[in-house]
Amino acid sequence: MIVELGHFALVLSLAVALVQSVVPLVGADRRWSGWMAVAEPAAVTQLLLIGFSFAALTWAFVTSDFSVRLVVLNSHTLKPMLYKISGVWGNHEGSLLLWVLILALFGACAAVFGQNLPPTLKARVLAVQGMIGAAFLAFLLFTSNPFLRMGEVPFDGEDLNPLLQDPGLAFHPPFLYLGYVGLSMAFSFAVAALIEGRVDAAWGRWVRPWTLAAWVFLTIGIALGSWWAYYELGWGGFWFWDPVENASFMPWLIAAALLHSAIVVEKREALKSWTILLAILAFGFSLIGTFIVRSGVITSVHAFANDPERGIFILMILAVFMGGALTLFAARASAMEAKGVFGIVSRESGLVLNNVLLTVACFVVFIGTIWPLLAELLWGRKLSVGAPFFNAAFTPFMVVIALVLPLGAVLPWKRAELGRGMRPLWGALALSAALGALVFALQTGRSALGPVGLALGAWLVFGTLLDLWGRTGRGALGGRLARLRRLPRADWGKATAHAGLGVTIFAVAAITAWQVESIRVMKPGETFALGRYDVLLEGVREIEGPNYRSTVADFRVTRDGAEVATLHPEKRVYPVAAMPTTEAAIDYGFTRDLYLVIGDPQEGGGYAVRSYIKPFANWIWGGALLMALGGLLSLSDRRYRIAAGARRMPAAVAAE
Incomplete structure (x- = not known):
């Protein structure tokens, strides 16, 4: 009933x-x-x-x-x-x-x-x-x-x-959907504004909280999915450029661009048409992600592989809403005249550059994701676009964003001088470059990716801290600290989010450049060296879980004779689903993770064992959480709630 x-x-x-x-x-x-x-x-x-x-x-x-x-x-x-x-x-x-x-x-x-x-x-x-x-x-x-x-x-x-x-997958989808669906509010505000033929500063204030909330949820959802892939799939990675991962990453990039573009609409009443277009595209990419996940056109460990008829229904929804919104945009774009003018060097220009880089980066991901589908559909050719393409094509845009972000954040509105804007940041730039050079000099025979990532991450963090400190004005230290505490939450939120991006950039570069990996066959009682650690396989046993059977390996990890950790990776089999899974064993540390995986038994005896040292792995998700925390801090600022700009609206309407 x-x-x-x-x-x-x-x-x-x-x-x-x-x-x-x-x-x-x-x-x-x-x-x-x-x-x-x-x-x-x-x-x-x-x-x-x-x-x-x-x-x-x-x-x-x-x-x-x-x-x-x-x-x-x-x-x-x-x-x-x-x-x-x-x-x-x-x-x-x-x-x-x-x-x-x-x-x-x-x-x-x-x-x-x-x-x-x-x-x-x-x-x-x-x-x-x-x-x-x-x-x-x-x-x-x-x-x-x-x-x-x-x-x-x-x-x-x-x-x-x-x-x-898995607990990670229990909470990952709801957060992702809160982000995906939250972008529908930005879309609805954009279409409503197009119907009315009016976009102004108040509209920019109204649309930002919804977009910010969706972006925060997407950030948390993507981080949870990345963490789950890291510890559950046993591949030892955190991001695989899987089509379903890309489906959530694309609207995240566009939402980030929309957040920054809406600032220009609110503060300067410029970039109106562009901001409306971003609001439409952000939800459009959410719908594209829905199609990728639910149409059955791709195979992924976390996709819903369903019949193509459902995919056609989603394509119809996508065509109706995106086609209708873009047609309305084309008809009304001329009515959204920008009022603010600004120079080539200004905060507005910095935000425009931010928007261009994020949007182009999103379309790079989109092309890499959709191209194999188009190739098979149009020419019957099966192509694979993997991590090498995405790393080579996407990374330069993130590097440029990291380089210009601290400077763009301190430039004044309307018109600025480049030399004057850089004046408070030279110390941060010098310190960041010195840290990168020091690490490059200390490492031997390794890629320059790690030192470059450290320099970029430090530049973002130090630049953000100096921006906050610069907002306290001049005077005695005590007075400046008091003003620092009284800064609006939105300022603290922006600084926290930008610092979180810097932490994540460094962590991704560190784990990519400095990871130690070993793959071998081991028998109980054998020991091998993993970096500075010695790993002993003490034994292998079988256990019964609530709805699975598991092969559990017992490893003892030591360093210079002192025990560091005891790890128990598993190989599980679920009889009802007739499907095996890998449960990695991880010793989490502040600066490194020890990561062990037990594989299948081998013909000559022993088990396949994969082992890694993952430097600064947890910093990836720590940086993501900092970005989400920054969004929440900004969202808690009363100036950025939905009704924040509404007080001026009645007067404006009366004047018309």
């Missing part, structure tokens, strides 16, 4: 979404306040209905209701409770239901917390959100219904993909 009620609630939510799509839009066009007022209760009602539907599906998973087809395909009675719950979104249908739930959540938040938005703009924003919701609810109900029943109820289920039975 609960399952049928969940299905019925989903059907009702589609009807509500259709009403939300049409009635407020007509009301805004005719200035009928009653029709415009329908948007708010419709958005909240849609959230409640989809929330009930999601709760009903979760109940089916928790109680192991094997009369529901989705539960049979993705659950099992022996599965731990955490993975029964995460099994709700560990599949195409359930994850799509989570997708529309988050979409409804953002729409309801705009309805509840956007009280100071102009009524016509608010009605149009919620109407566009309703259109997106209606499209995906139709996709869910007509092609991917999660509430289908089984004709014959089995005694047990087929279990969830063992790779997804």
Whole structure:
């Protein structure tokens, strides 16, 4: 009964979404306040209905209701409770239901917390959100219904993909979807502004918090996925340029560009058309990511490989929303006249360069991701675009961004002098270059990538710290420290995010340049040297888990005779899914990780063993968390909340 009620609630939510799509839009066009007022209760009602539907599906998973087809395909009675719950979104249908739930959540938040938005703009924003919701609810109900029943109820289920039975993967998808779907709000604000023919500083203030929230969630989601791949897949890497990884990375890059572009709209009322275009593209790349993951056109360890008909449905959604938004953009672009003018050397120019680099870098990733699909579709040729292409084509853009970011952050608006802008940064530049040169001199026979990465990371961190210190003015040390504490949270947020980028750049360069790797066959009782450590395989044993069998190796790691760690990598087999997984054993350290993986038994006896020393591995995710923390600090600044710029709006409307 609960399952049928969940299905019925989903059907009702589609009807509500259709009403939300049409009635407020007509009301805004005719200035009928009653029709415009329908948007708010419709958005909240849609959230409640989809929330009930999601709760009903979760109940089916928790109680192991094997009369529901989705539960049979993705659950099992022996599965731990955490993975029964995460099994709700560990599949195409359930994850799509989570997708529309988050979409409804953002729409309801705009309805509840956007009280100071102009009524016509608010009605149009919620109407566009309703259109997106209606499209995906139709996709869910007509092609991917999660509430289908089984004709014959089995005694047990087929279990969830063992790779997804991990805490990291339990939380990774919800954060990613919060980011993907959060960009729909920037899209809705952009389309609503195009319909009204008005983009101003207040619009820039309104769109930034939504974009910032989506970017923060995407950052956390990408970091969780990278960390999961690092410790779970046993490959020893943190980023593989997998198409599904790229699907989340592309909207992250465009969202970062949109955040910086919206600053120019807010402060100088310039780059209006460009900012609107970025808002459209950001959500467009989210839809492209949805297509890549759910169409079955690619094979990945974390893709939903489904039938092509579903991919065609998503392509239709992409064509309608992107085609419609871009057509509207072409028709209205001339009305968005920029008011602010600025010189070649200015903060505006620095932000424009930032935008260009991020956008071109995104399209490089897009071409590398989509080109094999086009080659197979158009010419029947199977091509592979791997890490060498992405590393060579993408890295230069990040290097240039790292070089210009500290300078661009300190330049004044409108017009600046390059020499004057660099004056407070020469010390940071000299110290960063000295650190890079010192490390290059100390290392022998290694790549210059590590020292260069250290210099770039240090330049970002030191430049950011000097920017903060420069905002305290002049005077006694005590007074400057007091002013430093009183700086707006947005300033602290920007500094934290930029420093986090510097930490991540250094860590990626360090782990790439200085990693130590060893692959060998070992028998119990044997020892080998791994860098400065000695690794002893003490023994191999078999254990039984709750829903798997595991081969566990016991390693003892010593350095100069002193024990450093005891590690227990595993090779698991899940009988229900008939699938093996690798569980790496990692001794986490501040400056290095010891990483051991046990492989299959060999014909001549012994086991394949892969071992690594991963320098500064944790700094990669530490830097990502710093970036997310910076976004949260900025988001907590009252000046950047949704209604922050609304006080000036009534006066502006009255003046017109």
